[in-house]
Amino acid sequence: IVSSKIQKLEILLDIPRESKIEFKLHQGSSNYSAFPGKCLFTDTILLPKNSLQWVIIQLNKSIEKPGWHFIELKSAHEFGIHSQNDPPPGVSFLQPTFKNSQKSKNPFSDFEPIQTKEESEPIGPNLRAFPLQSAFSSSNVINPFFRPTEVPNLWVSQNTDFKYAEFIELTWAQKISISCVEISFDAAFNFYYSNFPKSSSSNAIRSIVKDYNLFFTDNNGHGQKILEVRNNQKPLVIHEFEKIETASIEIEILSTNGIERAQIFQVRVF
Structure with missing residues (x-):
């Protein structure tokens, strides 16, 4: 609450x-x-x-x-x-x-x-x-936390089958220079694991985003792809690229490793 x-x-x-x-x-x-x-x-x-x-x-x-x-x-x-x-x-x-x-x-x-x-x-x-709660608001991705505290600190999209992509966008009042984006995905803090080692049918954590694209907005207001990632299984990803000037970036989420919604703790831009 x-x-x-x-x-x-x-x-x-x-x-x-x-x-x-x-x-x-x-x-x-x-x-x-x-x-x-x-x-x-x-x-x-x-x-x-x-x-x-x-x-x-x-x-x-x-x-x-x-x-x-x-x-x-x-x-x-x-x-x-x-x-x-x-x-x-x-x-x-x-x-x-x-x-x-x-x-x-x-x-x-x-x-x-x-x-x-x-x-x-x-x-x-x-x-x-x-009233309906905003505990999983998109603004959570820019707060200082990348783990749950007394609140989730997590952005959660609407439930989806990913027929259409989910998006989250970061914007600035004026252009900035960026050359690195770090994303902290949810590493299944909602799942309780066994106290003993056991084999698994999958090495992937279901809540981690699997396929996504990263875009920036150019001088004409058009989205330009910086990179694309497929078959991701990492809870923390770091993307470095040639410096660009932009006033916004967008993460286009195409699928996860199992759950039917997108979940991101934090996005950091450098």
Whole structure:
């Protein structure tokens, strides 16, 4: 959540019998924001039996600390949370770290991420936050960070089959001289890997951009190709070329190594 206020949440649930569901909204913890911390809101809602329903949680709460937030759900009866495959980074499930009254083994949190099977897509809850969030804005590629902090620091495009390319453009108020572009792609921070070495059917990380072109704008306002890259598997690429004068560059993304969207942490121009 990166807005100063959150109005409501919508989450897709499966309610096999009439049930009371307790909802809690937590902000990220102060020492490690990827774990639930302070509770900002709690409420209990009586939900009718329904195999599929969007449940609306009215919040109207000010956000004290923009960043990762967590929804905790409890009920005396079984219920299901509908999932989505390959959700945006950070949209994930957590589960209690203890079972059958065993004490938690994690000194930082009572929860841990649910890991998917090897080489399978990550899964996450099907939910929406209002107002709609700009956590994956294109402006993230020019901030100082190239890894997640309390926010993703990541540009994420719309879902696509790449029939048409995705683009991201950097512009300047006046022409500058450039001779190097560095790009930090997403090296699958949304995927939890095994603690033990295992073979894989692919050496490529699915979230890394595979095929792309780099353009600059010439004096006539036309795009000119600087270079093209095919079959990239590197999370960090550095491109050096003859010095050019331009007021904008554009990255044209043609495909990734698996996921159906483009993701870039940072673009640096020298």
